[in-house]
Structures are given as C-alpha cells and as structure tokens.
Amino acid sequence: MKRPILLKGRAWALRDEKGRAIDDIDTDQIYHNAHLAITELEKMGRFALGNLPGWEDFPQKARPGDILVVGQNFGAGSSRQQAVDCFRSLGIALIMGESFGAIYKRNAINSGFPLMVCSGIISQSGKVDSGNILEVNLSTGEVFNHTTGKKIEGGERFSQVQMDIYQVGNLFEYGKMILP
Amino acid sequence: MGKTIIEKIIARHCREKVTPGKVVWVDIDLRTARDFGGANVVENFRRNYHEDRVADAAKTFFAFDCVAPANNIPYANNQQICRDFAQQQGIKVFDVDQGIGSHILIDKGLCLPGYIAVGTDSHLNLLGALGALGQGMGDVDIAFAFKTGKTWFEVPETIKVVVKGKLSPPVSAKDLTLAVLKRLGSKGALGKAIEFCGEAIDSLSLDGRITLASMVTEMGGIVGFITPNQEVLAYCRARAGKEDIEAITADPDAHYCQTIDIDISGLKPQISLPYYPSKVANVDEVEGERVNSIFLGSCTNGRWEDFKMVAFILKGKKVHEGVMFKAVPSTREVYGRLLKKGLADVLFDAGVILTSSGCGGCASGQVGMTGEGEVQLSTGNRNFKGKQGAGKTFLVSPATAAVSALYGKITSPDKV
Numbered sequence: 001m002k003r004p005i006l007l008k009g010r011a012w013a014l015r016d017e018k019g020r021a022i023d024d025i026d027t028d029q030i031y032h033n034a035h036l037a038i039t040e041l042e043k044m045g046r047f048a049l050g051n052l053p054g055w056e057d058f059p060q061k062a063r064p065g066d067i068l069v070v071g072q073n074f075g076a077g078s079s080r081q082q083a084v085d086c087f088r089s090l091g092i093a094l095i096m097g098e099s100f101g102a103i104y105k106r107n108a109i110n111s112g113f114p115l116m117v118c119s120g121i122i123s124q125s126g127k128v129d130s131g132n133i134l135e136v137n138l139s140t141g142e143v144f145n146h147t148t149g150k151k152i153e154g155g156e157r158f159s160q161v162q163m164d165i166y167q168v169g170n171l172f173e174y175g176k177m178i179l180p
Numbered sequence: 181m182g183k184t185i186i187e188k189i190i191a192r193h194c195r196e197k198v199t200p201g202k203v204v205w206v207d208i209d210l211r212t213a214r215d216f217g218g219a220n221v222v223e224n225f226r227r228n229y230h231e232d233r234v235a236d237a238a239k240t241f242f243a244f245d246c247v248a249p250a251n252n253i254p255y256a257n258n259q260q261i262c263r264d265f266a267q268q269q270g271i272k273v274f275d276v277d278q279g280i281g282s283h284i285l286i287d288k289g290l291c292l293p294g295y296i297a298v299g300t301d302s303h304l305n306l307l308g309a310l311g312a313l314g315q316g317m318g319d320v321d322i323a324f325a326f327k328t329g330k331t332w333f334e335v336p337e338t339i340k341v342v343v344k345g346k347l348s349p350p351v352s353a354k355d356l357t358l359a360v361l362k363r364l365g366s367k368g369a370l371g372k373a374i375e376f377c378g379e380a381i382d383s384l385s386l387d388g389r390i391t392l393a394s395m396v397t398e399m400g401g402i403v404g405f406i407t408p409n410q411e412v413l414a415y416c417r418a419r420a421g422k423e424d425i426e427a428i429t430a431d432p433d434a435h436y437c438q439t440i441d442i443d444i445s446g447l448k449p450q451i452s453l454p455y456y457p458s459k460v461a462n463v464d465e466v467e468g469e470r471v472n473s474i475f476l477g478s479c480t481n482g483r484w485e486d487f488k489m490v491a492f493i494l495k496g497k498k499v500h501e502g503v504m505f506k507a508v509p510s511t512r513e514v515y516g517r518l519l520k521k522g523l524a525d526v527l528f529d530a531g532v533i534l535t536s537s538g539c540g541g542c543a544s545g546q547v548g549m550t551g552e553g554e555v556q557l558s559t560g561n562r563n564f565k566g567k568q569g570a571g572k573t574f575l576v577s578p579a580t581a582a583v584s585a586l587y588g589k590i591t592s593p594d595k596v
Contacts, residue, residue: 024366024456028567033543036246037254039220051566073367073400077564079302081220081318102371102402103302107318161203161332171324172228179328 045089064091075104182431217300243281279511289420353388369401482510500588508540
C-alpha cells in the first residue's frame with residue numbers, strides 16, 4: 001500500500017469564541033468517557049469534540065478530507081484510542097498541532113492516522129483560519145495555505161517510524177513486516 | 181556520557197544503543213488492559229491475529245477497575261469479552277473486586293524496579309514510584325504488545341526535578357505533587373521523562389511516591405522516576421518473594437535537558453481549581469467555598485496512608501450535614517484492611533459512603549457523578565470540565581478533603 005504524502009484539504013482551526021487557540025484539550029473533551037464502551041469505528045465519529053464548548057456540532061460540519069488544526073498539548077489525559085479513532089471515523093485527513101499529548105501521538109501514529117507538529121500554526125494569527133485550504137507534505141513538513149497564498153513555517157516532517165507505519169497502514173501491518 | 185534512569189531501563193530491554201530521540205524496539209515485562217479499552221484490545225487482537233496465542237500469557241493481565249462492578253450493559257459486555265478471551269488464552273484476570281490495576285501490579289509484586297510495563301491506563305506511569313517504566317497506551321499498542329511482547333519507544337530526554345525542604349503535616353505528598361505541577365504546568369514535561377530527587381522526595385513513603393508519580397501525566401510527562409529507597413526495595417522483595425531486587429540509578433554524569441529546583445519549605449496545602457489540574461492555588465485562597473461532595477480515592481490517593489489520614493481527622497466527628505463523602509479504596513487489600521482494622525467503622529460513623537475498590541468517581545462514574553452546580557473536592561488527579569459530571573471539581577489532598585467535609589466548605593487543614 002502506498003498512501004499519499006501530499007494532503008490537501010479544508011482547515012478547521014480549533015479556537016474559542018474569542019478567537020484564541022484552545023490549548024490542553026483533553027481526551028474527555030475530544031471523546032467523552034460516557035461513550036467508551038463503543039468498539040465500532042463507524043459509531044465513534046458522531047461524538048468527536050462532543051464535550052468541547054463551541055465545537056459540539058463538529059461531526060455535522062466536518063467532511064472527509066478535512067484538516068483539523070489544534071493548539072498545544074492536544075489530546076492530554078487518558079489513553080483512549082477513541083480520541084483518535086473518532087476523527088478517523090469522520091474521515092479527517094490530518095491533525096496539525098503545536099504539540100500533542102504523548103500517548104495521543106503514539107495512538108495516532110500506531111493507527112496510521114496522520115498527525116503533524118507545526119509550531120505556531122494556530123497561536124500566531126494570520127497563518128490559518130477555518131475554511132482555508134491547506135496543502136501539507138508529510139515527508140518534508142512543508143505547509144502551504146492556498147487561501148492566503150502563503151507558506152506556513154514550522155511544520156515537522158514525519159519521523160521515520162511514523163512514516164513507515166503510515167505507509168503500511170498501521171502498527172499491526174508494520175509489525176508483520178519487521179518482526180519475525 | 182552517563183545514562184539517565186529511562187535510558188538505562190530501555191537499554192536493558194533492547195539490543196540497540198540508546199540515545200534520546202532514537203526510536204528503539206523493546207521487550208516488555210508486563211502488558212495489561214482494563215475494562216476500559218480492554219474489549220477494543222481483544223477486538224484488535226482478533227481482527228489482526230485471529231486465533232493466535234499471546235506472546236506470553238504469564239506476562240499479560242486484565243484488571244477491571246473503571247466500572248467495577250459494571251453498572252451498565254456495554255461495560256458488562258466488554259468485561260465479559262475480556263474474561264472470555266483471557267480464559268481462551270490462559271491470561272490472569274484481576275476482576276471487578278480487585279481494584280486499580282496499576283496498584284495491583286505493585287502490591288502483588290508483579291512490577292519491580294527497572295521493569296517496563298504497558299497498559300490501557302494513562303496513569304500506569306505511577307510505576308515510576310518503584311523506579312519502573314510504566315506507559316499508558318491505546319488499544320492498538322496494547323493489542324500489538326499482547327501478541328508480540330514488544331513495543332517501540334522514542335527514547336525521551338529527562339528533566340531533573342530537585343525538591344528541597346521537608347514536608348510537615350498536614351502538608352502531604354499530594355500538596356508537594358500539586359506544587360510541582362504548578363511549577364511545571366500542563367506541558368512542562370511534554371514528551372519527557374522526569375527524575376525526582378532531593379530531601380523531600382527521599383523521605384516520601386511508597387504511598388506518597390505513588391501520589392507524585394501518578395500526576396506526571398498531568399505535567400505532560402511520559403514517566404517520573406523516584407529511585408527506590410530501602411523501604412521501597414524491602415516492600416518489593418517481600419511482595420515478589422525475591423531477594424535480588426535492586427534499584428536502577430542514574431549515572432552521576434547523566435545528561436538532563438533541564439534541571440528544576442523547587443523548595444517546599446513552608447508550603448501550604450494546595451488545591452487545583454476547575455477545570456485544569458495545573459491550575460493550582462493555596463487552599464486558603466479559595467477557603468470558604470461551599471462543598472457538596474467529596475471523593476476520596478483514585479490511583480493518586482486511594483491507598484492505606486490516605487485513608488488512615490482521613491480516618492484520623494474524622495474520628496469521632498460527623499461529615500457536615502448535606503455533604504456526600506464517597507470513599508473508594510484503590511484495592512481490595514486496602515478495603516480489607518479498612519474493614520479489619522476498624523477504620524471502616526470510623527468512616528461509617530462519620531457518615532462516609534465506603535464502597536468496594538476501584539477507580540471510583542475518577543472514571544466514568546462507578547461511584548457518583550456530579551450534577552450541575554455541584555462542587556466536589558476530589559483526591560484524584562483530573563478535574564477536566566465534564567469528566568466527572570456537570571459540576572465543578574477541585575483536586576486536594578486527603579487531609580484537605582476530610583477537614584473540608586467536616587465544615588461543609590473548603591477549609592485548609594493547617595488551620596484546624
């Protein structure tokens with residue numbers, strides 16, 4: 001399997017009603033513990049960001065291929081895979097953020113879901129707003145905003161293990177390749 | 181160049197040279213799943229490995245602690261899925277009566293200093309209290325670990341946190357922990373390991389060490405190590421029935437990406453304000469706010485020492501009229517001691533609701549959620565908006581919880 005290196009999609013910038021980036025969004029805000037007993041991927045999408053004030057209607061607004069842009073320490077808190085899977089369920093193509101919770105990052109990498117660190121992408125104004133069309137190169141970390149016509153600095157290229165797992169699909173497929 | 185504790189632990193579990201930033205494959209000593217995430221682990225396992233066996237059933241465990249016993253059908257179903265899988269595979273289950281999985285690993289002598297343990301619990305890193313590497317993971321990671329006994333780690337850099345000064349009661353390990361969290365903030369250790377040292381750390385009991393190590397998650401850290409002292413080593417030896425247990429220590433010339441000095445001399449009781457654990461203040465800054473409910477328990481403060489402190493404060497007194505005091509021991513062992521040593525009587529007479537062990541109010545409401553407008557003091561580790569219901573949760577030490585329960589309002593224990 002060869003998955004795309006270049007992703008282009010509509011951005012959702014996770015800001016509050018005052019236009020500030022929301023940092024420290026924890027996994028209960030992304031996917032509340034009331035829905036943890038769900039094991040089917042297709043049922044998870046409808047709860048994405050369901051406990052984040054102002055973003056409860058995200059599942060209705062999001063379209064497959066969209067790019068979510070987040071602040072610092074996104075996915076803090078619990079180890080629940082559903083906090084990644086709910087975005088996979090909606091067909092979100094990529095999450096770009098200033099930093100991620102350590103377990104959240106692992107969970108995304110292992111399920112082959114693209115996650116890119118891009119410092120300042122949301123806290124610095126003028127880089128990206130909701131509705132902008134972004135083009136992102138996972139291999140080089142280059143980011144271009146087609147709406148503003150400007151390049152966005154700060155994108156970090158995928159690490160080797162992240163790219164390897166992404167390319168084969170997920171950790172299970174990767175493990176079959178590299179372990180006896 | 182010398183090695184930090186995490187570099188040494190990882191190096192003992194892999195066949196590669198270990199340097200910060202490098203991705204290495206390690207052999208895992210213990211892998212666990214809970215009722216939360218456990219069914220997803222089983223589903224991932226079956227989808228990818230079908231009827232295969234796990235790599236080593238003796239190193240694999242289930243522990244049901246989130247909703248124990250199940251109070252809804254989906255959780256009951258998920259627990260049963262795990263039990264059936266465990267039976268097929270010969271995996272030991274610590275069932276709904278046993279308590280918090282991470283504590284069971286310590287108390288049954290399963291996790292020892294220098295071990296690597298992974299599980300579907302973001303506070304599994306409290307094993308840092310033993311000088312072991314615990315890592316919370318999602319269900320993909322854990323299913324893979326069940327099957328292969330391996331995982332990948334990007335070797336993290338280490339921050340050294342030196343805590344000077346002495347704790348004097350009623351200021352406790354929880355207050356120290358919140359003071360450290362206040363200093364580091366929610367992102368202060370993001371993606372990094374911590375080594376705690378200094379006078380105040382050396383004198384912490386095992387229970388106090390667990391409190392501190394458990395909240396490294398709230399600092400964004402991978403794990404926080406506290407080098408075991410003789411007391412902790414003796415505990416591990418007794419529990420494991422093994423003598424050859426030693427601590428892993430950092431080399432004197434190990435490299436730290438940052439060193440942070442914190443002096444806790446004169447520290448006052450601390451409290452996390454809603455809705456962030458890192459939003460820490462002195463208790464006396466919010467003193468007087470009405471309290472509706474108390475939760476004593478969790479992997480942070482559900483141990484014997486915590487209950488002993490609360491029983492000491494509540495002995496012969498009554499919880500304030502209208503305050504619900506929910507107390508959930510971390511493990512069946514603690515629960516049993518409470519019953520047998522008379523502390524359960526003290527708590528009962530004071531008006532406390534004492535239940536069987538588990539994660540209690542910290543997870544999805546095994547023991548009580550908060551309603552809109554309700555103010556809860558919790559000895560747990562998280563107070564994110566909506567996590568434990570619609571109310572406001574403050575995080576405090578067991579002593580602050582107990583004293584506040586008596587007055588029906590937030591009260592600093594050093595004034596009583």
